[in-house]
Amino acid sequence: MADTDPIIRIRNISKFFGQLRALDNVSLDIFSGEKVVIIGPSGSGKSTLLRTINQLETVDAGSIVVDGQDLTDKTANINKIRMELGMVFQSFNLFHHKTVLHNLTLAPIKLKNIPREEAEKNAIRLLEKVGIAEKRNCYPAQLSGGQQQRVAIARALAMNPKIMLFDEPTSALDPEMIGEVLDVMVNLAKEGMTMVVVTHEMGFAREVGDRVVFMDEGKIIETGPPEHFFQSPEHPRLRKFLDQIL
Amino acid sequence: MPEKKVTIDIGDGAAIPTKKDRGLLSAWRLAFFGAVGALLYLILFHPDPYLRLLKFLPDGILITFQVTFSSIALALVVGLITGLGRISRNATINLIASTYVEVVRGIPLLVQLFYIYYALGQFVRVPDMLAAILAMSFCYGAYMGEVFRAGIESIDRGQREASFSLGFNRTQTMFYVILPQALRTILPPVGNEFIALLKDTSLVSILAVSDLLRRGREFASESFLYFETYTMVAIIYLIITLILSKIVGIMEERMGGHGRH
Ligand SMILES: Nc1ncnc2c1ncn2[C@@H]1O[C@H](COP(=O)(O)OP(=O)(O)O)[C@@H](O)[C@H]1O
Ligand SMILES: [Mg+2]
Numbered sequence: 001m002a003d004t005d006p007i008i009r010i011r012n013i014s015k016f017f018g019q020l021r022a023l024d025n026v027s028l029d030i031f032s033g034e035k036v037v038i039i040g041p042s043g044s045g046k047s048t049l050l051r052t053i054n055q056l057e058t059v060d061a062g063s064i065v066v067d068g069q070d071l072t073d074k075t076a077n078i079n080k081i082r083m084e085l086g087m088v089f090q091s092f093n094l095f096h097h098k099t100v101l102h103n104l105t106l107a108p109i110k111l112k113n114i115p116r117e118e119a120e121k122n123a124i125r126l127l128e129k130v131g132i133a134e135k136r137n138c139y140p141a142q143l144s145g146g147q148q149q150r151v152a153i154a155r156a157l158a159m160n161p162k163i164m165l166f167d168e169p170t171s172a173l174d175p176e177m178i179g180e181v182l183d184v185m186v187n188l189a190k191e192g193m194t195m196v197v198v199t200h201e202m203g204f205a206r207e208v209g210d211r212v213v214f215m216d217e218g219k220i221i222e223t224g225p226p227e228h229f230f231q232s233p234e235h236p237r238l239r240k241f242l243d244q245i246l
Numbered sequence: 247m248p249e250k251k252v253t254i255d256i257g258d259g260a261a262i263p264t265k266k267d268r269g270l271l272s273a274w275r276l277a278f279f280g281a282v283g284a285l286l287y288l289i290l291f292h293p294d295p296y297l298r299l300l301k302f303l304p305d306g307i308l309i310t311f312q313v314t315f316s317s318i319a320l321a322l323v324v325g326l327i328t329g330l331g332r333i334s335r336n337a338t339i340n341l342i343a344s345t346y347v348e349v350v351r352g353i354p355l356l357v358q359l360f361y362i363y364y365a366l367g368q369f370v371r372v373p374d375m376l377a378a379i380l381a382m383s384f385c386y387g388a389y390m391g392e393v394f395r396a397g398i399e400s401i402d403r404g405q406r407e408a409s410f411s412l413g414f415n416r417t418q419t420m421f422y423v424i425l426p427q428a429l430r431t432i433l434p435p436v437g438n439e440f441i442a443l444l445k446d447t448s449l450v451s452i453l454a455v456s457d458l459l460r461r462g463r464e465f466a467s468e469s470f471l472y473f474e475t476y477t478m479v480a481i482i483y484l485i486i487t488l489i490l491s492k493i494v495g496i497m498e499e500r501m502g503g504h505g506r507h
Contacts, residue, residue, distance in 0.1 A: 056407055083413035093408035097426045106422060107412040152408075159412055 005068075007032040007163060007194055008053060013062030015048055015218075022048045023059070024218035032162075035195045037205040037226075040215035041241055046198040049215065050167050053196065054085040067162060083111060086156030090168040092148040094140035100127065100151050101136040104158045111159070119158075126154040130184050146177030150184055157188075164188065166197040202246060206230060214238045278488045285481050295471050299462075299478045306461030307482065313378055313457060314444045320383035321443070322436070325390020330420070332395045343391065350388035356449050358385050363453050378450035386443050393439065397432035398424055430501050437494030441487050448483070458482060 006029035015023035022045045030036050038046045051057040052064060055071055055078050064071045069081055095103050104123035108114045114122075127133040130150040132143075140148055149169055156164060166185065170178040182204050189195055189208045199205065205212050205226055212229045214222045214237075222235045230246075233239045288296040331343025350358070362381035366372050372380070401424050409419040451460035459479060466475040 054411055056410060079413045079415050082411055085411070087408075087411035089404060089408065091404050093402075093404035095405065095408070095423055095427075097430070107414065110418065110422065111413050156412070 004031075006030055007067055008196070009063075009065040010049075010053070011063045011065075013049075013052060013059040013064060015045075015052065015057060015059050021218050023052070025062070026218070026220055027062075028213065028220065028223075030163075030194065030196060032194055033192050035189050035197070035208050035210045036213060037209035037211070038196065038198045038213045038215060039200065039202075039205065039241070040221075044215040045218040046215055047167050048218075050165050050196060050198055053163075053165060054082050054087055056087075083159050084162045086153075086159060086161035086164045088149070088152050088156055088164065088166045088169045090171050092140070092145070092152045092172070094148055094152055094155070096140055099137050099139055100132070100143070103140070103151060104155050107155075108158050123154070123158055126157050127151070129157075129187075130154045131180070144177060145173045146180045149173065149177075149181045153181075153184055153188070163194045163196065166195065166199065168198050168200070170199065170201060200245060202230070202242075214241065216241070274488060274492065277484065278492075281481050281484045281488065285485070288478070288481075295469065295474050296478060299465060299475060302465050303458060303461050303478065303482065306456055306458035307486075309375070309455060309461075310444070310447050310457040310459075313375065313382065313447045313450055313455065314440070316379045317382035317386060317447070318440050318443055320379065321386035321390045321439075324383055324387025325394050328387055328391025329394025329398060332391060333398060347388045347391055350385055355385050355446055356452070359449055359453060374454045378447075378453050378455045382443065382447065382450070386439060389439055390436070393432050393435045394428070396435075397428035400431050401427050433501055434494065434498050437491075437498065441490050441494070444487060444490065445483065 008028070008030040010026060010028040010030075013023055013026050014021065024045075026045075026049060028036075028049075038049065040046050048057055052059050053066065059072065062072070066081055067084055069076055071078065071081065094100075095106065098106060101120060101123055104126060105116065105119040108119045108122070109116055124133055124136065127136055130153055132147055132150050132154070135143060135147060135151075140151070143151065153164075153169075169185070170181050173181065178201070182201060185195070185197070185204070186208055195208075197204070197209075209226045211223060212226050213220055214229075214235070216237050222229070222233070222238050229238075230242065233242055289300055328343050328346060331339045332347070334340045334343070353361075359378070359381045362384060363374075363377045366377055366380070398420075405423055405427065406419055409423040414422065447457055448459040451457050451463065454460075456464075462475050462479040466472045469475070
């Protein structure tokens, strides 16, 4: 694969929920190391687009190639591809029956046959990185939302993914906890992780985003670097959206 | 006006006391200490025939427990398979599991017992006790299947998605993520089924299995002390189920949640 090939190549995908067209002929290339921020009004298809990348949603038309593997190919080993794609959800989705530490070690031990000791060492290193190692023996329900989301990020990182997908990671958090999660994401970005982030945090988009994608009604309306995006938005719908949100 | 749907849920087992339900708790106490008191009174002040009965019945109690535990173990396995079948995306598997549940629900347990017992007898000679256990498991497996299904479906969709996103396949997700959490939800209804099954094992006394009830019948038909015998049998069943319901209640409280307050 040449360096100039995108690590994620989305071509003309469409997705229907019954009659509703959640994605309408969407194409997007994302390159290794790039940070792409997806914004848009609620119901515009942001989550659906993100979720097609790791096939939590299948598409009805078009193709998605991740790291050289065509996801729409019936023979593709989707579970293998998902190991390359970490995902962070709005509602954290930590495993309630496992401690923080075991949330991080479950997948590496079962899927990558990493010895428990090594998996735990790696997990603790990641927990230290997100600043929550002291809670390693707690259950998720004992943590605040911000702490849970940081654990969720660490859990995804424990599989050593090439790409991280974030679906409104701070939307379910109390305002005072948003910062601690964004800090972790900013640090991750600095380390060169390829990131696709759906968010309403425009400060984050500006600081971290290489490219911002604006979606509305299942379509990508405008895409560009954040400076251009926020200073001289071209499309009237984007202007309206930014007026409302800023 | 749209019709309002009201569901009244009455379990098959003995009522499991909860902390919230003080009234029920005192009802449990009243029943339990009443039963134990009655038992003590009868064997102390009327040792003949009650002490004789108490010595005669334990063999039956043992058999009742054997049938209960074997049946519940088998029913749990059948129930897990049925529950998984009921949520399967494979239409054929789904249909088989659903049909099994419908059939079992539609036939009285006693008829099922007779049927399996004599149907099996047509082809193979199975010991009475094994036939009884198979029949009980066949029936209770269907109910257990519904319990498992409800438990699995009660787990938030986000848990599955998180598991998939890490790279787990459907089977791994079921066994590592969904079932361990569902078990907590299904413990109370499984406990209820367990108690209901224990009571229903009295039906196997008809199949020449010497359980508690049958031992009682044997005693009664020799001594003609029908009233005394069935008083004793009833008290023993009551004490056993009350103890079990208490244990289930305590387990339920202990398993209440990992660090959830
Ligand atoms: N599983 C689903 N079933 C039916 N409709 C859905 C489903 N998921 C999303 N939708 C619909 O698809 C549209 C796009 O949803 P989504 O991608 O979640 O939007 P966003 O994340 O931008 O708010 C919405 O109209 C939503 O109601
Ligand atoms: Mg969304």
